[in-house]
Amino acid sequence: MTATPPPTRPSLGAAALHGLVREGRAPRLLDVRTPGEFRTVHIPGSYNVPLDTLxxxxxxxxxxxxxxxxxxxxxxxxAAQAEQALAGAGLPDLRVLEGGVNAWEAAGAPVNRGLERWDMERQVRLVAGSAVLVTGLVGVLVPGVHLIGTAIGAGLTFAALSDSCLMGVLLSRLPYNRGPRPDVRSVIAELRSTP
Structure with a gap:
């Protein structure tokens, strides 16, 4: 008999989280985006623990x-993928910020900003769209090249159905997105020292 992870609490809206922060009752915020995305914009007081590292x-x-x-x-x-990983490991009190940093900013909550970078979703759209466009145009002259665009379309369909994205995983490994990887020992030390 396999053990099922404990049920998690529902997601938390940006306005509700902002209220907790203002009242001084902020939960631990783990931001699971890439270091590059985190440096671009993040919620004050959050810890960057990229999904792979987590x-x-x-x-x-x-x-x-x-x-x-x-x-x-x-x-x-x-964040939902991170929730599954941590809930499966036995952490009971987990929530996901509904709508993520996008919703947080839309609610007018404060953020820390750094050097502007494209987020992962925009990078995936650029690479996939460019590859389909180029292979479609080249396919007019070279038979069979259009099949590369078809394969990318199939990959994007699978990504949508499985809620995973191989292209996003590959792009996250580029130096542009990596930056200095958060050291787990440093993150743990910060978690220990923060009340």
Whole structure:
């Protein structure tokens, strides 16, 4: 018999979270976006633990997440994946910021801004759209090249159905998106020192 992860609490809206922050009752905020996305814009007081790092070091992180945790990403999809990973490892009090940083900003809540960079979704649209456009045009002269665009379309369809994106994973490994990777020991030290 396989164990099922404990049920998680519903997502948390940006206005509700902003209210908790203003009242001094802010939960731990783990931002699971890439370091580049985090440096561009993030919620003050949040910790950057990219999704891959979180999955790899969730056991180490669990020991320091003994209170309510809200997972944050751009729109909520990666945060939901992080929620599954942490809930499966036994962290009971997890929530996802509904609509992510986009909703937080739309609610007029404060953010810390750095150097402007394109978010992952926009990068995927650029690469996929460019590849389909180029292979479609070249396919007029070279038979069969259009099939590359068809394969990309199939990949995007699979990404939508599975709520995962191989192209996004590959793009997240580019130097543009990586930047200095958050050191798990530093994040744990910050989690320990923050009341």
């Amino acid at each position: 999955r790899e070091h969730r056991a180490e992180l669990l020991a320091h997440l003994d209170e309510e945790v809200v997972l944050v990403c751009r729109s909520g999809a990666r």
